[in-house]
Amino acid sequence: MNTEMTPPLAGTLTLRPSTDADVAPAHAIYRHHVMTGLASFEDDPPNLEEFSGRRAAVLAAGMPWLVAVDGSDRVLGYAYLALYRPRSAYRYTVEDSVYVAPGQGGRGIGRQLIAALVAHAATLGYRQMVAVIGDSGNAGSIGAHRACGFREVGRVEAIGFKFGRWVDSVLMQRALGEGAAGVPAGPPAHRRGTP
Numbered sequence: 001m002n003t004e005m006t007p008p009l010a011g012t013l014t015l016r017p018s019t020d021a022d023v024a025p026a027h028a029i030y031r032h033h034v035m036t037g038l039a040s041f042e043d044d045p046p047n048l049e050e051f052s053g054r055r056a057a058v059l060a061a062g063m064p065w066l067v068a069v070d071g072s073d074r075v076l077g078y079a080y081l082a083l084y085r086p087r088s089a090y091r092y093t094v095e096d097s098v099y100v101a102p103g104q105g106g107r108g109i110g111r112q113l114i115a116a117l118v119a120h121a122a123t124l125g126y127r128q129m130v131a132v133i134g135d136s137g138n139a140g141s142i143g144a145h146r147a148c149g150f151r152e153v154g155r156v157e158a159i160g161f162k163f164g165r166w167v168d169s170v171l172m173q174r175a176l177g178e179g180a181a182g183v184p185a186g187p188p189a190h191r192r193g194t195p
Contacts, residue, residue, distance in 0.1 A: 012070050012071040013068055013069070013070065013076070013108075013109065013112060014068070014069050014070075015066055015067070015068050015112060015113065015116050016066065016067060016069065017064065017065070017066060017067075018055065018065045018066060018067045018078060020052075022067045022075055022078070023048070023051065023052045023055060024048060025074070025075035026051070026055075026067065026075055026078040026099075027045075027046075027048050027051045027052075029075070029077065029078065029099050029100070029101050029102070030045060030046075030051065030099055031045040032101075032102050033099055036102075037134075037135075038134045038135035038137075038138065038160075038162060038163070038167050039099065039133075039134045039135065039138060039141065040134060041134055041160045041162060041167070043162065055080070058080045058081070058082060061082070061083070062124075063080060063081040063082060063083075063094070064080060064081055064116075064117065064120045065078065065079075065080040066078065066079050066080065066113060066116055066117070068100075068109050068112060068113055075101065076100065076101050076104045076107075076109050077098065077099060077100040077101055077104065077109040077110060077113055078098075078099055078113070079096060079097060079098040079099070079110075079113035079114065079116070079117055080096070080097055080117075081094045081095070081096055081097075081117055081120065081121055081129075082094065082095055082097070083095070084128075084130050091187055091188070092125075092126055092127040092128060092184060092187075092188065093126065093127070093128040093129070093130060094121050094126050094128075094129050094130070095129070095130045095131065095132060096114060096117045096129060096130075096131055098110050098113050098114055098117075098141065098144070100140075105140050106140065110140065110141065110144040111144040111147050111148060114131075114144055114145060114148045115148050117129070118148055118149070118174070118176065121176050122176040122177045124188045125177070125184065125187075125188035126176050126177075126188050127175065127176050127177060127178065127179055127180065127184065128173060128174070128175060128176060128179065128180075129150075129173065129174050129176055130171065130172070130173050131145045131150055131170075131171070131172040131173070132169055132170075132171060133145070133169065133170040133171075133172060134160065134167060134169060135167050135168065135169075135170075136155060136167075136168040136169075136170050138170070142170060142172070145172045145174075146172070148174070149174045150172040150173060150174040151172060151173065151174065152170060152171070152172050153171050153172065153173045154170075154171040155168055155169070155170050155171065156168060156169045156171065
């Protein structure tokens with residue numbers, strides 16, 4: 001394990017909604033994680049067209065896809081929300097996905113992206129957010145989620161097989177807004193009128 005810490009960002013990080021121009025750099029980040037790490041359980045990275053389609057589907061569902069950029073608008077990480085599961089009983093629960101560029105870990109980028117997603121999901125009226133973290137040894141992601149109010153609620157052991165070994169998933173969760181208190185008046189704001 002590399003114990004050398006990358007210095008924290010000094011006021012140069014900006015979070016913003018992604019644009020079409022951000023797709024290629026975000027794709028490169030994701031490709032790196034698929035090819036070298038256990039944050040994603042995909043064995044083969046999607047091509048740029050498929051990755052772009054995934055982003056389009058997130059945006060079409062009314063969910064955010066954010067990027068973290070430095071002062072020169074270089075993409076240092078990205079994150080997005082999706083429904084946790086498609087069945088209607090899960091309609092108040094979202095799942096986050098967060099990826100940070102190689103060499104940029106330990107600078108608070110992931111934590112800031114997660115915090116922005118938490119705020120966005122609460123504003124939309126969601127009540128729970130779940131993180132499904134690949135690899136129980138992924139201390140960076142677990143720590144960033146914990147810093148944003150998530151707690152570990154479960155661990156699925158040896159659920160994935162990648163790079164010749166069995167890999168766990170860590171399930172983390174945090175309440176949003178009123179959480180489980182009371183009954184929601186209706187579906188989350190941007191989903192009213194949808195099944």
